[in-house]
Amino acid sequence: MSKGKLLRLLPIALSALSFVIPVTAQVFLPPGATDTGLGGGNAISGMILVSNGQRLERHVYIRLQTMTKGDRVAASDDRGNFAFKGLPSGAYTVVIDKEKEFEPYRQTVDIRQFPGGPAQVYPLNIVLQLKGAEAKTGILNAALANVPPRALAFYEKALEQAKAGKNKDAIEQLNQAIVEYPGFMLAFNELGVQYLQLGEVEKANESLEAALKIAPEAFEPLMNHGIALVRLNRFAEAVPELRAAIKQKDESPVGHYYLGRALAYQQRYDEGEKELNLAVRLGGDEMKEAHRYLAAIHNVRGDKPRAIAELELYLKLAPNSKDAEHLRQLIKDLRASK
Template structure:
């Protein structure tokens, strides 16, 4: 009877252990969400004492170590996690991020690329790869990685934001589209305020008021390079860039002095889309021609550009006009959001 009783107790303990492990992991996640990282670590370690090979506990512990800046431990855990059949793209993201934080970007790039080879549809892997490449001043590689990131996840606001920053100095039109898309996805908050500053600089680029009735237009080297370059050069927007410069100069025209920032933005975006539509986007090579241009032309045709202009102005400080309009037209905003959600982006 004693032997049978011991066997029964052992069996019961083994059955209870998985439930206890799940409870400890759940508690750890809750503590992590509260920012109590050290306490979360203790819960995960308790879970791993009961189940040393538990993948979820190991991964959550790695994530928590990352938040604590204990990146060497993250790296060691991720090496073990990649041996598991349960490993997915998130392990490569966590692993690469830890290496990047340890100032080992070359290794981080190799890890991200290994992850992409295995999980080519992971936009987050491309995004993190692009961030690391930008930190290495490999800007062309970073741009291409960010382009892949938004292809895989068109709703990744941060990827559009960084893509705008990467292209702002060399190709204004794609940078404008990336900026507008970022603001469409994230129209409020401190990042949106910064995004509006970037967009304002892009829209007013090459135009400078030099007197009471004088405006000076500049032809940037990149604009000239595109205008004088081969027509089939990828993402050649030279002529459109020049048109936008002339249109922006009209901001100082007497007939536009009473128009709001939002109205002028809607007018310029409309003219931009009309110009690009005339050029038959399908005949032009390049990421922006293939990805951004069709979206904004289709959006303009559907009549949503004015609504979009108000939406992306929502975070502009000191100008409540856009916010008031949005509060008075919730159905138009909802319709734009539903249309955009249903849009089929190219991959």
């Protein structure tokens, strides 16, 4: 799981029917990008938004229909990101039609890669329309209701920079947004996200604390602050933050993963194991890092067979991990000491 797997909201006006134009520059694909296995080098990548432009921060299943090779299914991550990779030239249809609270969505994407030409990434931001949206608009817009236009413009520009992988540029824009509107909780939250992406965890922690002073119970900064505290090894402080966030959105695999880590480091192994297993159940293979911590818990308990099984599962999901050889040797050592 990527360290960048954090939560934010995105207010940006986009059309669900906009023409999909490829980009040839390097574009960030989410760590959980779904490999279609179709043998091509192109990708469709984007995010899922609700009708006011905010990210839909939960798992949504997206179906990719092909003309002759059946359908492929991907799930968006906790930030609303999704991607299909491995696509050859051809016509594809992106479909979301199983979400009870949203109208069905369909968008055709025509991929054309000329012989000898570079592979391309086709950006596609999906805007879902709520059923009975008029009854819910006030709730969705609440976080942006009092944001001045200049601050909002800086914020939207920051999110564009962040999506392009330009974290430092995004930070500059977010600081401008905060100057324009010091009470901009979402900007402080996003600033924390960007610092976490860059590994500047102390600065991230400061930004997220500022966000929580403005909105103490807001899900996004609560979750991100908990993640920052885990990465600062402040596990006892992280646990109540993460529990408070999970209480609002219990289906978050990321929240359960970081809570499991924090509990494991506190030697609260039973609780940690429960949270890590729940992260795997909710997030599937994308939560592969959880298997490393489960292996450590089983090893501490002296349950070497289960520790080996978790390490083997992790290596199956991440065979090219930087420490793969070390983990393979660890498995051999555990087997030899049984």
